[in-house]
Amino acid sequence: MKGAQSQAIGRSRxxxxxxxxxxxxxLGNLVDFRLLPGQAHDLRGVPALIDDLAADHLLADCAFDADWLRTTLAKRSITPVIPPKSNRRFPAEFDKKTYKWRHLIENYFGRLKENRGIAMRSCKTDQSFKAFISLAESIIQLR
Incomplete structure (x- = not known):
C-alpha cells in the first residue's frame, strides 16, 4: 500500500x-493497541487485537456489536459485555452492572490524549505514532 492508507490516516466526518x-x-492499563484509518470501522482491527486474549469478560461499546465477535468470544469462554445496536432485530443480552466499568477505557483515552501530539496526530508515520503512544503509556504508568 502507498500513501495515507499505509499510514492509518483516513478521512472521516x-x-x-x-x-x-x-x-x-x-484496571484500565493498556495491554495492546492498533491503529486504523479514520474511515475504517472499529471491528476491522479487532481480530488481530483479541488474537491472544485471555480474559473472563470483554467490555466494548455498541460499535463492536457483531455476531461473529460474540461467537468468537463464546468459543474462547470470554463473556462479551457489549450493548446491542439500536437497529438489532433481536437484541443480545448484556450485563449492565459489569458494563458500567467500561468508563476505565474512556479514562485511559482521556489520559492518553493529554499529550497534544497524540490528540492531534502530529507524527507523520505509523511507526513514530505507535512509538509516541507507547512512550505516553509508559509515562502514564509511572504516575
Whole structure:
C-alpha cells in the first residue's frame, strides 16, 4: 500500500484522522493497541487485537456489536459485555452492572490524549505514532 492508507490516516466526518483501537486490563492499563484509518470501522482491527486474549469478560461499546465477535468470544469462554445496536432485530443480552466499568477505557483515552501530539496526530508515520503512544503509556504508568 502507498500513501495515507499505509499510514492509518483516513478521512472521516471530522477531517483526516486516525483511530486508536485499544485493549486495556481490568484496571484500565493498556495491554495492546492498533491503529486504523479514520474511515475504517472499529471491528476491522479487532481480530488481530483479541488474537491472544485471555480474559473472563470483554467490555466494548455498541460499535463492536457483531455476531461473529460474540461467537468468537463464546468459543474462547470470554463473556462479551457489549450493548446491542439500536437497529438489532433481536437484541443480545448484556450485563449492565459489569458494563458500567467500561468508563476505565474512556479514562485511559482521556489520559492518553493529554499529550497534544497524540490528540492531534502530529507524527507523520505509523511507526513514530505507535512509538509516541507507547512512550505516553509508559509515562502514564509511572504516575
Amino acid at each position: 471530522g477531517d483526516i484522522t486516525t483511530k486508536i483501537l485499544a485493549l486495556t486490563d481490568a
